[in-house]
Amino acid sequence: MLVDFVKYSKDVPVIKTDVVVVGGGPAGIAAALSSARNGAKTILVERYGFLGGMATAGLVGPFMTSYSLDGKEQIIKGIFEELVTRMEKQNGAIHPSKVSSGTPYSAFLVYAHNHVTPFESEVLKVVAFEMMEEAGVKLMLHTYFVDVITEGSEVKKVIVVNKSGLQAIEAKVVVDCTGDADVAWASGVPCKKGRDKDGLMQPVSMFFRIRNVDTEKQKEYIAKHPGERPFSEIVAKAKEKGRFPLARDAVLTFATPKKGEALVNVSRLHKINGTIADDLTKAEIEGRKQVMFLLKFFRENIPGLENAELVEVAPQIGIRETRHIIGEYVMTQEDVLESKEFDDVIGLNSFAIDIHDPDGPRGRFEGPRNNKYYEIPYRILVPLKVDNLLVAGRPVSATHEAAGSLRVMPPAFVTGEAAGAAAALAIKNNTIPRRLDYKKLQSVLASQNVVLPKRVLER
Numbered sequence: 142m143l144v145d146f147v148k149y150s151k152d153v154p155v156i157k158t159d160v161v162v163v164g165g166g167p168a169g170i171a172a173a174l175s176s177a178r179n180g181a182k183t184i185l186v187e188r189y190g191f192l193g194g195m196a197t198a199g200l201v202g203p204f205m206t207s208y209s210l211d212g213k214e215q216i217i218k219g220i221f222e223e224l225v226t227r228m229e230k231q232n233g234a235i236h237p238s239k240v241s242s243g244t245p246y247s248a249f250l251v252y253a254h255n256h257v258t259p260f261e262s263e264v265l266k267v268v269a270f271e272m273m274e275e276a277g278v279k280l281m282l283h284t285y286f287v288d289v290i291t292e293g294s295e296v297k298k299v300i301v302v303n304k305s306g307l308q309a310i311e312a313k314v315v316v317d318c319t320g321d322a323d324v325a326w327a328s329g330v331p332c333k334k335g336r337d338k339d340g341l342m343q344p345v346s347m348f349f350r351i352r353n354v355d356t357e358k359q360k361e362y363i364a365k366h367p368g369e370r371p372f373s374e375i376v377a378k379a380k381e382k383g384r385f386p387l388a389r390d391a392v393l394t395f396a397t398p399k400k401g402e403a404l405v406n407v408s409r410l411h412k413i414n415g416t417i418a419d420d421l422t423k424a425e426i427e428g429r430k431q432v433m434f435l436l437k438f439f440r441e442n443i444p445g446l447e448n449a450e451l452v453e454v455a456p457q458i459g460i461r462e463t464r465h466i467i468g469e470y471v472m473t474q475e476d477v478l479e480s481k482e483f484d485d486v487i488g489l490n491s492f493a494i495d496i497h498d499p500d501g502p503r504g505r506f507e508g509p510r511n512n513k514y515y516e517i518p519y520r521i522l523v524p525l526k527v528d529n530l531l532v533a534g535r536p537v538s539a540t541h542e543a544a545g546s547l548r549v550m551p552p553a554f555v556t557g558e559a560a561g562a563a564a565a566l567a568i569k570n571n572t573i574p575r576r577l578d579y580k581k582l583q584s585v586l587a588s589q590n591v592v593l594p595k596r597v598l599e600r
């Protein structure tokens with residue numbers, strides 16, 4: 142394909158606000174609510190007609206654990222807890238306190254799968270809208286982030302496009318919750334992709350939802366095969382006979398709150414770069430082919446799935462990893478595994494480093510060695526080079542390994558909530574996010590029911 146270039150310029154209308162949050166997934170939902178509730182006039186830009194990101198558009202679920210690794214204390218609360226409680230009231234979630242590992246809700250996995258939160262993506266969409274409306278967040282749906290206008294070290298305007306045409310949003314602070322650091326990258330923030338040795342990123346997967354799942358039959362099979370990854374013997378035998386071409390070794394079906402329904406996390410495509418349109422296009426097409434193959438395979442081979450029927454395929458391919466920004470601090474696997482303490486801690490997480498092998502069938506799964514949790518520092522939200530920008534969710538400043546733990550949804554809510562509060566506080570205090578007094582941020586977060594270490598609360 143021949144590529145040519147053309148210069149294009151146009152006068153576009155300018156919308157003014159205090160904070161613009163770009164991307165309405167778990168991080169963006171929390172960021173927008175937290176910013177608006179702390180007094181900042183807030184706009185949330187989202188490319189789809191609904192919020193939730195991977196939780197809705199990617200049909201990903203359950204919310205991974207919000208508890209310590211030993212399952213004893215809930216360590217992620219704040220906006221995450223509020224959302225789950227509200228969804229539960231509309232029969233759209235089961236509170237994590239009522240969900241154990243080794244059950245259909247955790248796909249029968251045990252380690253690091255205690256107290257996950259099964260939920261209904263349709264209820265999440267409705268509840269997220271309700272919460273935005275109550276907080277006074279201005280939503281701009283069907284609106285795609287395109288570019289930035291920068292001046293010195295500041296993002297002066299964010300350029301977006303929708304059915305009304307191109308528009309510029311002028312904000313005092315911009316929060317990038319696109320999952321891919323789209324705004325940060327366009328603004329000149331240094332970013333890194335994938336693992337150190339070859340830049341390969343985690344594989345992508347097409348989630349789908351099935352019904353007519355016989356969980357009793359699944360349980361019987363699992364009970365007879367202790368210590369085995371769910372249904373892995375069946376998969377291994379099919380592979381030997383050349384009847385299972387996917388790079389996966391187990392069948393993971395996560396029961397949802399709806400009886401007999403489950404979300405399937407088995408599809409896998411390697412070497413897809415989620416920031417390249419051609420790769421995304423290929424993944425959407427191949428991902429759907431994999432779903433049809435898997436459905437047939439399940440019905441013919443997997444106990445409990447003999448009568449499984451397709452309910453829906455995710456609207457978009459699930460992207461586990463793309464860019465990681467380089468921020469004021471880069472979180473490492475030692476920080477996660479050794480539970481390093483940070484003065485600027487803004488929340489906790491316990492989920493294991495979960496790396497689906499970028500070029501193989503298995504992966505790595507390893508949590509904090511103290512069997513409890515680790516601390517998330519504020520500085521991983523603060524990018525180098527740009528002064529009025531914060532980044533939350535999947536692309537925070539972390540190595541491939543540390544991001545393997547930070548990438549799941551509960552910690553995305555944590556970093557989003559902190560970023561939103563920090564954006565509003567920076568404006569109130571007439572400063573930039575990089576110079577914000579983190580103690581002020583911590584006291585705001587504590588007042589929002591965010592769980593922080595005792596030593597911070599007692600200070």
Ligand SMILES: Cc1cc2nc3c(=O)[nH]c(=O)nc-3n(C[C@H](O)[C@H](O)[C@H](O)COP(=O)(O)OP(=O)(O)OC[C@H]3O[C@@H](n4cnc5c(N)ncnc54)[C@H](O)[C@@H]3O)c2cc1C
Binds near residue numbers: 167406
């Ligand atoms: C296959 C797979 C399985 C997973 N399994 C689990 C699991 O079981 N449990 C769990 O807790 N986590 C799981 N995760 C991880 C988790 O879903 C994501 O990492 C998490 O959703 C990240 O949140 P986020 O808000 O940073 O990004 P996202 O959820 O990706 O949200 C980003 C939002 O920004 C919007 N956006 C992006 N670019 C633009 C743009 N240019 N303009 C406007 N809007 C834009 C998107 O539409 C989206 O709404 C899984 C992920 C994948 C891919």
